[in-house]
Amino acid sequence: xxxxxxxxxxxxxxxxxxxxxxxxxxxxxxxxxxxxxxxxxxxxxxxxxxxxxxxxxxxxxxxxxxxxxxxxxxxxxxxxxxxxxxxxxxxxxxxxxxxxxxxxxxxxxxxxxxxxxxxxxxxxxxxxxxxxxxxxxxxxxxxxxxxxxxxxxxxxxxxxxxxxxxxxxxxxxxxxxxxxxxxxxxxxxxxxxxxxxxxxxxxxxxxxxxxxxxxxxxxxxxxxxxxxxxxxxxxxxxxxxxxxxxxxxxxxxxxxxxxxxxxxxxxxxxxxxxxxxxxxxxxxxxxxxxxxxxxxxxxxxxxxxxxxxxxxxxxxxxxxxxxxxxxxxxxxxxxxxxxxxx
Ligand code: ISE
Numbered sequence: 364x365x366x367x368x369x370x371x372x373x374x375x376x377x378x379x380x381x382x383x384x385x386x387x388x389x390x391x392x393x394x395x396x397x398x399x400x401x402x403x404x405x406x407x408x409x410x411x412x413x414x415x416x417x418x419x420x421x422x423x424x425x426x427x428x429x430x431x432x433x434x435x436x437x438x439x440x441x442x443x444x445x446x447x448x449x450x451x452x453x454x455x456x457x458x459x460x461x462x463x464x465x466x467x468x469x470x471x472x473x474x475x476x477x478x479x480x481x482x483x484x485x486x487x488x489x490x491x492x493x494x495x496x497x498x499x500x501x502x503x504x505x506x507x508x509x510x511x512x513x514x515x516x517x518x519x520x521x522x523x524x525x526x527x528x529x530x531x532x533x534x535x536x537x538x539x540x541x542x543x544x545x546x547x548x549x550x551x552x553x554x555x556x557x558x559x560x561x562x563x564x565x566x567x568x569x570x571x572x573x574x575x576x577x578x579x580x581x582x583x584x585x586x587x588x589x590x591x592x593x594x595x596x597x598x599x600x601x602x603x604x605x606x607x608x609x610x611x612x613x614x615x616x617x618x619x620x621x622x623x624x625x626x627x628x629x630x631x632x633x634x635x636x637x638x639x640x641x642x643x644x645x646x647x648x649x650x651x652x653x654x655x656x657x658x659x660x661x662x663x664x665x666x667x668x669x670x671x672x673x674x675x676x677x678x679x680x681x682x683x684x685x686x687x688x689x690x691x692x693x694x695x696x697x698x699x700x701x702x703x704x705x
Contacts, residue, residue: 373661374435376402378427378451378633379443380414383465386642387440387457388414394650397503398438398657404430404451405443410492427451431458445541448473453687456481457541463653465493467544472681475674476698483703488665491656494548494671495607498651501619505610506553514612517554520592520690522546523607523620527639528571529598535577539563539683543582544595547679548672549608554589558679560694563687571599582683585641603637604644 375391375398376386384405391688404424405411415423424430427447431439431454439455441448441464449469455462456478468490468666469475482488496502502551509517524542533541547558562583579597586592607620624642626635637646652667659666679695 370397370661372397372399373441373512373657374399374401374437375657376404376430376433376436376439377391377399378404378430378439378441379447379465380405380411381442381444382406384440384442385414386441386649388598389499390419390649391440392655395653396655397661398543400524401435402430402433402688406626423614428454429457431455431460431554436460436692437460438657445470449478449607452478453481456485456489457484460489461656461665462490463493463656463660464490464546464673466673467540467677467680468492468670469677470540472674472678475515475677477672478705479674479701483701484669487607487663488669488703489663490670490673491665492548492676493652493657493671494545494552494643494668494672494676495648495652496545497552497647497648497667499645499654502549502553502608502648505608505617505619508617509553509610509612510555513615514610514617515614517588517590517610517612519590519609519611520546520553521551521607521609521611522549522592522594523604523605524596525600525603526592526598526641527603528697529573529576529578531573533573533576535575535580535597535687536684538576538578538580538598539582539687540680542598543580543594543596543678543683545606545607546582546592546596548668549589550586550592551672552668553608554586554588554590554611555695556590557585558592559587560585560692561679561683561686563690564682565687569597569599571601573599577687580687598671604640605637606641634671669704671700675696
């Protein structure tokens with residue numbers, strides 16, 4: 364506790380100073396109380412020194428383990444590339460530190476199982492996964508409606524996930540493992556069900572897609588409760604960033620993501636603007652996610668999607684990649700859910 368009696372801000376190490384890492388750094392300084400960055404890590408020594416140089420009192424590291432062990436670190440935010448997540452998480456768990464890890468938790472289910480084994484050895488959950496749509500006001504309202512039976516038993520979720528353009532490093536697999544993974548978690552969360560099978564259909568790629576990128580794709584998810592989820596993933600749609608979800612139930616439908624922000628009527632025309640990027644469309648969700656995590660981490664708790672959610676999403680993604688290659692409906696095989704994640 365500080366002299367004023369206020370609890371001292373939670374000291375956070377941020378691992379990864381790429382686009383999302385720096386977005387979170389700005390968010391911690393701007394929109395989240397009760398937290399401060401005390402260490403940053405990135406394998407690019409020049410970059411991490413530059414980033415830390417703009418943050419008073421923050422130590423710069425190229426080794427995630429050193430950042431996690433730095434003085435004053437009480438929690439770890441991981442925003443490095445997916446393949447690097449597991450190592451950084453295990454460093455934090457060895458020190459008993461709460462973690463917020465950007466999605467995907469790990470690139471494959473085997474890595475997520477190792478994370479869960481480490482938490483089970485600790486006897487408590489410490490890892491939260493960055494499925495931030497759960498903190499979006501529209502998704503939260505849709506979940507509230509479905510939970511209340513507002514449209515009866517859900518039969519379908521029709522999802523549309525569109526990016527204006529994809530980064531140069533984006534691969535056909537990433538449409539599923541890095542993008543559709545959001546709909547996988549959203550469907551599990553909205554419906555309270557697991558995904559049991561995946562089918563992937565790919566039309567002739569858009570002429571706007573980079574050479575060799577299977578873009579767009581249609582991903583069909585079957586659920587343990589008998590619902591069917593269809594996801595159009597289109598990462599070079601050209602017109603903006605658009606995420607929609609329409610739930611169809613036995614007694615009605617509910618749709619989010621129409622982006623009814625300001626509508627301008629002028630000169631005989633009407634129209635609105637479409638966000639161009641996910642950090643804009645989901646700015647509030649990222650803020651709420653981080654505030655919720657900081658509050659829970661300060662109590663040594665996990666309040667949002669946990670390592671089981673990250674594991675389930677990784678298992679569905681792996682089945683999706685298999686389905687994309689084979690063209691066949693591919694079942695999802697999950698391990699038994701440990702009691703720690705009940
Ligand atoms: C990105 O990593 C995200 O998390 C965005 O929400 C998603 O729309 C985008 O396709 C991903 O690449």
